Amino acid sequence: MSTTDFGFEKVPEEDKVRRVAQVFDSVATRYDLMNDLMSFGLHRLWKRFAVDVSGVHEGERVLDLAGGTGDVAALLVGRVGGAGSVVVADINRSMLGVGRERLDGRGLVGNVTYAQANAERLPFAGASFDCVTMAFGLRNVTHKEAALAETLRVLRSGGRLLVLEFSHVTVAALRPLYDLYSLHGLPLMGRLVAGDADSYRYLAESIRMHPDQETLKGMMEAAGFVHCDYLNHTGGIVAVHRGWKP
């Protein structure tokens, strides 16, 4: 039986999807509030940075994968305009529901659609998108190589993948404070604010288990992406990885 990581826990592979679903069903309605509290609002800056780096522009077709609550999609919708389109895909129905409500509430309805989908088995035809964005979603995927291969498939030749994800702190002085905060402060905050320490512990632990900057770059290259690079932000707490489909 194959096991995989669920934060620091080892679980049978077939259980990971269900366990992750439980985490996200539980946090969906307070997801944005918790992101603001946990990152002191920095997550908004990180997402804007990723979208800027993506170079998404008018008329493009973009897939926002693991796009859940729609805050990245909201940024993308403005940039692609009426001639472009954004598909928000997420495996979790609760998160997708929150995202649609948010975008509907802002009147962002003309060029955005939604689909419940698994990043490892995407339901889109090849070469359907100019850009795929994935913000804070890749670390929750059981088979990352499968997700990378699928994003390559659905991109047109010359299209690009943007992965925004927690990474490894590169500024040594930051590390002890960051460790203390993420492993102890976050679950405590989760318990006090959302009554759910376990979900926030999973979130903190899954950050630790995620590949570092060079490793993820290597995985993208192995999947067939070219000109791969990454840009650190906030001392390496997060990184934006980019790769192009040849």
Next chain:
Amino acid sequence: MDKKLLEILVCPVCKGPLTYRRAELELVCFGCRLAYPIRDEIPVMLEEEARTLGPDEKRD
């Protein structure tokens, strides 16, 4: 169901074309004999959520 989305949706298992059944609110892959539900206007393109077609269900 949005027309532009329908144009690019395929079966996640075999990547083959889908038949949209408006009345039943399903997207059918006859190759895999699977029907994916559309719930509250969102297509649920997950194999574990799909219904297996009965032996009498054929292409229109």
